[in-house]
Amino acid sequence: MSETLLSAHELSVRFGGVLAVNKVSFDVRRGEVFTLIGPNGAGKTTVFNLISRLYTPTTGSIQFEGKPLSRVPPHQVAGLGIARTFQNIELFEHATVLQNLLIGRHIHHPRSLWRELLFTNRVREAERQTRHKVEEVIDFLDLAHYRDTLVAGLPYGVRKVVELARALATEPKLLLLDEPSSGLNAEETNDMAFWIQDIQKDLGITVLMVEHDMSLVSKVSDRVLAMNQGERVAMGSPAEVQADAAVIEAYLGTADDASSLRRPVA
Numbered sequence: 001m002s003e004t005l006l007s008a009h010e011l012s013v014r015f016g017g018v019l020a021v022n023k024v025s026f027d028v029r030r031g032e033v034f035t036l037i038g039p040n041g042a043g044k045t046t047v048f049n050l051i052s053r054l055y056t057p058t059t060g061s062i063q064f065e066g067k068p069l070s071r072v073p074p075h076q077v078a079g080l081g082i083a084r085t086f087q088n089i090e091l092f093e094h095a096t097v098l099q100n101l102l103i104g105r106h107i108h109h110p111r112s113l114w115r116e117l118l119f120t121n122r123v124r125e126a127e128r129q130t131r132h133k134v135e136e137v138i139d140f141l142d143l144a145h146y147r148d149t150l151v152a153g154l155p156y157g158v159r160k161v162v163e164l165a166r167a168l169a170t171e172p173k174l175l176l177l178d179e180p181s182s183g184l185n186a187e188e189t190n191d192m193a194f195w196i197q198d199i200q201k202d203l204g205i206t207v208l209m210v211e212h213d214m215s216l217v218s219k220v221s222d223r224v225l226a227m228n229q230g231e232r233v234a235m236g237s238p239a240e241v242q243a244d245a246a247v248i249e250a251y252l253g254t255a256d257d258a259s260s261l262r263r264p265v266a
Contacts, residue, residue: 001084005174006029006051011060014045015106020046023060028174033200033207033220039243039250040228043209045087046230048176052084053077064174079107081206085163087182093152095163096136097143100151104169105130137168138202140241141195157188164195168203175199177209181216189216196220213244226250 006028013021021043028034036044051062062069064080082260083104091100128172138147143159151159160180167175180196181189182204193216199205200220211217217224219236224241226233228250234241241247 004063005030006208007063008051008069009061010049011047011062012051012052012058013055014058020230021050021057024227024230024232025060026225026232028139028206029222030173030206030209031200031204032222033209034194034213035217035221035224035238036225036227037211037214037217037247038233042227042232043228044227045178045226048084048178048208048210051082051176064169078170078172079172081171082174082176083167083170083174084176085160085178087169087179089156089159089161089163091151091163091166092129094150096148097154097165098138098147099113100162100166101134101137101169102130104166107170132170134169137165140167140168140198154227157184160184160188162197168199168205174206174208177211178208179210179212181211181213189213192216193219193249214238218242235238 004027008027009025010019012019024047025042026034036047037045046055050057051069053069054069054074064082069077069080092103095103097261138144141164143158143165146158146162150161150260154162160183164177164180177196180192184192186247196207196209197220200207207220209217209221221238223236223239225235226241226244228245228246233246233250234244264266
């Protein structure tokens with residue numbers, strides 16, 4: 001896990017008079033789960049938007065596999081091997097689970113209109129591979145029961161898993177999870193922890209996560225970066241970061257609060 005997959009150097013972004021991120025640097029190693037924590041407004045999702053190329057940094061740089069992301073348009077980021085989920089679930093509600101996952105495979109289809117119209121051998125083979133990969137993801141996340149169900153009719157917790165499945169369908173090298181436990185109950189959060197561990201260990205995918213639930217963070221994270229008011233506060237193992245005095249003051253509250261938040265997922 002020593003090889004750097006993603007490197008952010010002195011990232012800053014300003015929106016008018018607001019400095020949302022201020023000179024934040026970190027490296028994400030291939031094969032690890034790296035988590036950003038911090039209070040609301042700390043700049044965590046802004047960092048995700050910089051990596052996704054939805055925002056352009058005011059200063060600083062991001063490299064993915066040693067290559068700069070600054071010239072990559074947002075619609076080409078998935079093709080590099082970067083997939084993402086969102087705080088607010090972004091699915092096609094009037095499509096089925098299967099159809100949502102198939103949409104996630106669009107980057108692997110031949111980009112030729114005439115081949116699509118003629119349904120050539122290359123297009124047929126791509127379609128077979130797409131179906132096979134989607135079914136693998138459905139089996140991996142135990143979604144077979146919901147595969148033909150419209151997303152609009154699914155419970156919230158299942159929708160979160162479907163969005164995760166669509167991201168996995170792109171076959172990412174780096175998976176960005178924006179608050180994966182948000183809105184989930186304790187049992188669903190526990191299940192999410194297992195999914196993240198399996199994604200890392202069984203699929204070999206690197207995970208960069210934003211999360212508020214410290215029990216989930218403690219269970220799945222290799223390293224944690226704490227942010228506050230757009231700046232880096234501390235970085236290290238989950239235990240090291242949660243014990244840091246500046247983190248306790250800025251994010252975890254009192255020492256008693258920090259102690260209660262360290263309880264692992266059952």
